[in-house]
Amino acid sequence: GQSLEQPSEVTAVEGAIVQINCTYQTSGFYGLSWYQQHDGGAPTFLSYNALDGLEETGRFSSFLSRSDSYGYLLLQELQMKDSASYFCAVRGGASKIIFGSGTRLSIRP
Amino acid sequence: SQTIHQWPATLVQPVGSPLSLECTVEGTSNPNLYWYRQAAGRGLQLLFYSVGIGQISSEVPQNLSASRPQDRQFILSSKKLLLSDSGFYLCAIRGQGKTGELFFGEGSRLTVL
Numbered sequence: 249g250q251s252l253e254q255p256s257e258v259t260a261v262e263g264a265i266v267q268i269n270c271t272y273q274t275s276g277f278y279g280l281s282w283y284q285q286h287d288g289g290a291p292t293f294l295s296y297n298a299l300d301g302l303e304e305t306g307r308f309s310s311f312l313s314r315s316d317s318y319g320y321l322l323l324q325e326l327q328m329k330d331s332a333s334y335f336c337a338v339r340g341g342a343s344k345i346i347f348g349s350g351t352r353l354s355i356r357p
Numbered sequence: 358s359q360t361i362h363q364w365p366a367t368l369v370q371p372v373g374s375p376l377s378l379e380c381t382v383e384g385t386s387n388p389n390l391y392w393y394r395q396a397a398g399r400g401l402q403l404l405f406y407s408v409g410i411g412q413i414s415s416e417v418p419q420n421l422s423a424s425r426p427q428d429r430q431f432i433l434s435s436k437k438l439l440l441s442d443s444g445f446y447l448c449a450i451r452g453q454g455k456t457g458e459l460f461f462g463e464g465s466r467l468t469v470l
Contacts, residue, residue: 281458290447290464291401296456335400339457343389343408344416349400 250274252336252348259354260326268321268351270336278339280312280319285333285350294321294334323353331355359384361462363448369468376421376435378465380448383429389451390431391459392423394444401447407431443469 252272260266272280279298283291297303297312297319309322323330336348360383370376382388389408393401403416405423413423420439424432431448445466449459 279457281456283459290461291459292461293456293458296458298455337401337459343406343451344403344414345391345406345451345457345459346403347393347401 250338250340250346252338252346254334254336254348254351256349257352257354259356261356262326262328264326265322265324266326266353268323268334268336268353270319270321270348272317272319272336272338272348274338274340274346276340277314277317278341280310281337281339281345282308282310282321283335283337283347285335287332291335326355328355328357359388359450359460361448361450361460363446363462363465365465366463367466369470370438371470372440373437376433376438376442376467378433378446378448378467380431380433380462381429382431382450385429385450385453387428390425391449391451392431392433393447393449395447396444404433438469440469443467 254270281296282294284294285291295310297310302311307324312319333350333352335350339345362381391406392404395401407413407425422434445464447464448462452458
């Protein structure tokens with residue numbers, strides 16, 4: 249089967265750094281993506297890793313270790329607007345893309 | 358740039374009634390199209406994806422079906438809705454770049470009573 253695991257909830261303080269982990273088990277692997285979803289809205293793409301290592305996009309970074317079937321999303325200088333749900337997603341085949349169950353990030357002032 | 362239209366945005370249907378959700382795409386051709394469902398407070402469950410007209414891959418056996426009658430049209434249907442079909446239905450297309458990111462429509466929120 250194919251599955252992705254990530255923590256259901258994370259709480260952090262404004263201005264701090266938070267890391268959201270994702271482990272996956274898939275029959276094929278083309279890359280790991282991260283999406284952000286605010287309440288009531290549609291998910292929006294944040295980052296993508298196809299190779300091992302760190303990808304940085306502004307305050308957000310994403311890391312991948314294919315040998316460990318593991319990745320994480322790192323959010324720095326947290327802002328209140330970062331309060332949202334974050335999903336990791338694996339492209340397990342040429343077209344098939346499955347999502348984790350999501351991590352709800354709550355930020356305290 | 359590509360845009361995704363989903364309708365209806367919101368609907369309330371009785372158990373046992375039929376369903377038809379439509380997704381149309383503009384600004385791209387021969388896209389990979391996806392239907393996801395999200396139950397309240399939960400993750401995105403892949404229902405169907407399509408790589409071309411008439412080509413549908415089903416991920417979860419259930420009372421839903423999908424069709425792609427035209428290149429940029431993706432339809433989700435049911436003959437008889439169940440209470441468990443309630444949720445937020447999202448249509449998405451996969452981008453052409455190396456990231457293969459998904460672009461989502463605004464979604465259709467279905468409540469089955």
